[in-house]
Amino acid sequence: MTYREEKTMKHARELDKQDSLAQFRNEFYIKENHYYMDGNSLGLLSKRAEQSLLTSLNDWKEHGIDGWMDGHEPWFYYSEKLGEMTAPLVGAEKEEVIVTGSITTNLHQLLATFYQPRGERTKILADELTFPSDIYAIQSQLELKGYSPDGHLVQVKSGDGYTLKEEDIIANMTEDIALILLPSVLYRSGQLLNIKRLTAEAHKRDIVIGFDLAHSIGALPHQLHEDGVDFAVWCNYKYLNSGPGGVGGLYVHSRHAGKKPGLSGWFSSRKDTQFDMDHTLHHADSAGAFQIGTPHILSSAPLLGSLELFEEAGMDNLRRKSLSLTRFMMDLFQQELSGYGFTVCTPLEDDRRGGHLSLQHEEAARICKALKANRVTPDFRSPNVIRLAPVALYSSYEDVWETVQILKRIMENEEYKQFENTRNVVA
Ligand SMILES: *Cc1c(COP(=O)(O)O)cnc(C)c1O
Numbered sequence: 001m002t003y004r005e006e007k008t009m010k011h012a013r014e015l016d017k018q019d020s021l022a023q024f025r026n027e028f029y030i031k032e033n034h035y036y037m038d039g040n041s042l043g044l045l046s047k048r049a050e051q052s053l054l055t056s057l058n059d060w061k062e063h064g065i066d067g068w069m070d071g072h073e074p075w076f077y078y079s080e081k082l083g084e085m086t087a088p089l090v091g092a093e094k095e096e097v098i099v100t101g102s103i104t105t106n107l108h109q110l111l112a113t114f115y116q117p118r119g120e121r122t123k124i125l126a127d128e129l130t131f132p133s134d135i136y137a138i139q140s141q142l143e144l145k146g147y148s149p150d151g152h153l154v155q156v157k158s159g160d161g162y163t164l165k166e167e168d169i170i171a172n173m174t175e176d177i178a179l180i181l182l183p184s185v186l187y188r189s190g191q192l193l194n195i196k197r198l199t200a201e202a203h204k205r206d207i208v209i210g211f212d213l214a215h216s217i218g219a220l221p222h223q224l225h226e227d228g229v230d231f232a233v234w235c236n237y238k239y240l241n242s243g244p245g246g247v248g249g250l251y252v253h254s255r256h257a258g259k260k261p262g263l264s265g266w267f268s269s270r271k272d273t274q275f276d277m278d279h280t281l282h283h284a285d286s287a288g289a290f291q292i293g294t295p296h297i298l299s300s301a302p303l304l305g306s307l308e309l310f311e312e313a314g315m316d317n318l319r320r321k322s323l324s325l326t327r328f329m330m331d332l333f334q335q336e337l338s339g340y341g342f343t344v345c346t347p348l349e350d351d352r353r354g355g356h357l358s359l360q361h362e363e364a365a366r367i368c369k370a371l372k373a374n375r376v377t378p379d380f381r382s383p384n385v386i387r388l389a390p391v392a393l394y395s396s397y398e399d400v401w402e403t404v405q406i407l408k409r410i411m412e413n414e415e416y417k418q419f420e421n422t423r424n425v426v427a
Contacts, residue, residue, distance in 0.1 A: 007331055012401035015328065021313055021321050021392060028241075028394040035376045035403045039391035040215060040356040043241030048305030053243075056301040073304065076271070079295045080288055083249070085307040089240075089315055090213065090232065091223035092251050095286035099236070099249045099300055100267075103214055104133045106233040106250040107181070109290050111141040112262025113252075114179055114208050114231060121178040122147060125207075127164055128155040131187050134212055138181065162189035162345035162358070169193075170201045179208045184222070184232075185215035185354030188381050190346040192216065192354050196227040203228060214238060217249075219322060219355030219392075221315045224251055231256075239355060239391065240310070242303035247296050250287060258285040265292035309393060321392040322355050328397055329357055329390060332404040340411040345385065356389035365427075366419035370410045373419075376403050380427045 005011075016022060027046045030036065036044060052073075059071030068076045082099035090097060101109065115124060124138050139149040154177065156169050164186070173180070180202050185192050195211060202209035210231040216222065218239030224232055232251040236242035252259070261268050261283060268283045268291055283289040310318070326346075333344060343360045346353050361367060361384060368380040379387040390400050410416050 007335055009401055012397040015397040024313055025394045027309055035399045037388040037403055038377045038379045040238050040389035041379050042237055043239055046241055046306055048308055049302035052305030053301040056297055075297045078300055082303055086249055090251055092225045093254055096254055097251050098287040099247055100291045102248045103233050103235045104137055106248055107137040109263050110231045115141055117178050120176050123152045123154050123176045125154045125172055125177045125180045129158050129186055130183055163191045166194055173202055173205050173207055177207050181210050183212045187215055188385050189358050190354045190356045192352050199227050199229050215354050220319045236303050241306045245299055247300040250290055252287045261289050263292055267291040267293055318392040323350050325390040325400055326357050329400045336404050336408045356387045359386045360384050363416055363421055365423050366416045366421040369419035370416040374406045376406050382423050
C-alpha cells in the first residue's frame, strides 16, 4: 500500500478554501446541514434555473400566444437556442444539437433513423449492464423492423458484473452488427468508456455508433464531433440540473445533416416553411429535424438558466474539481470504512470514471435508508449498490467529509439495522 497522508476535516476545509468554483454553491438552493450526493439522478435547483422558468411563465402571462415570437426568449426558437448552449458541453457544432424529448423518446427517434438493417448486417450491439429503458427501446425498434430481440440484440457481457472491457466490446463488433448503442458512463458502477476508441473501431467496421450520455453530460467534457460519434442522447435533469422531467437532448453528427428523421412531425420542419402547413415535410437539415411535436417550454426553461452556470464555470474546471472530489472521497473510504464490508466498484483511474462513486454492500438498501435519516441523500441501485455523487458545481469537500463520517457512524453503531433491507418504490 502506498503511503497517504491522513485526511482530516481541516484538510477538507483547506481544499474548500482553495476551490476556485466554490462560489457557485451560492447559486443553488441547498438545505443547511444536509449532504446532497444524488446530483447524478436529480440535480438541485439553482436560482438561475428558477429565474429562467419564471421568465417563460411571465412571457405567457404577458404575451399569450405571441410568446412564440415576442417573448423575452421566443419559444419558437427555444429548443435551438438551448441546443446551441449545450453544444460546447458535448463538443459539437451548434447545428448538431437540439433540446427535445427524453432519453428514451430520443433513442426511439434515433434508432428509427439510424438502425437500417441491410444484407447480413441486421443486429444491434449493446451491453448487459446498460439502463433498462435503453434496452426496451432497442427491443421495440427491432420488433418494428420485424426482428426478434432474442436473436438480434447482442449484449456484451461483463466479467465482474460492474464494468465492461473495451476489448470485449470491440470483439463483438462483428459483420452482422448494424448499429451500436453504449453508455458513456455506466449508470451503476460509474465506469467511463473510451468513446473515441470505440467510435474509431466501429467505423473501421462500417458500423453506426451512438452513446447515451445520461451520466456524463455536465460531469465531464466530450468531443463528439471530433471523435466522429454518429449520434448521442442525454437527459438534462441529472448533472445539468434542469428539474424533474426536464426536457432531454440529442446530437447527430453533421455528416448526417439532411438525413430524413425516422419519426417525423411538424417540428421536424425547416423553421421558415413550418407554418406553410404543407403535407410534404421539408425537414430541417440540422439536429432540429429530430424533433417531433411542440416543444415542452415550461420543462425546458430551467435549463436555460442552468446552462449559464456551466458556461461561467467552464466544463474543464468542473471536471477537474469533480475528479478531485471523488478522489478525496475514495481516499476517505479507504481511511474510514475498511472492515465494514464495502467494495468500490468504480474504476479508480481518472480517465475511467465519471462523476459518481459506487459502493457495493450486502446491506446497501438499508444503509441508504439510514443515510437519508441522517441528512445524507445517496442513491440506491438494486440489488446492492450505493451511488454517491459529489457535484462540482455545488458540493464541497466538507460535504464529502461529513458524508463519509456519517456513513462510518452508521456502520459502527449498526444503525442501518433499524431499517428493512428492501428498496423503496422509487430508488
Ligand atoms: C436516467 C437514464 C435514463 C432515463 O431515461 P428518460 O427517458 O429520461 O426517463 C435512460 N438511460 C440512462 C442510461 C439513464 O441513466
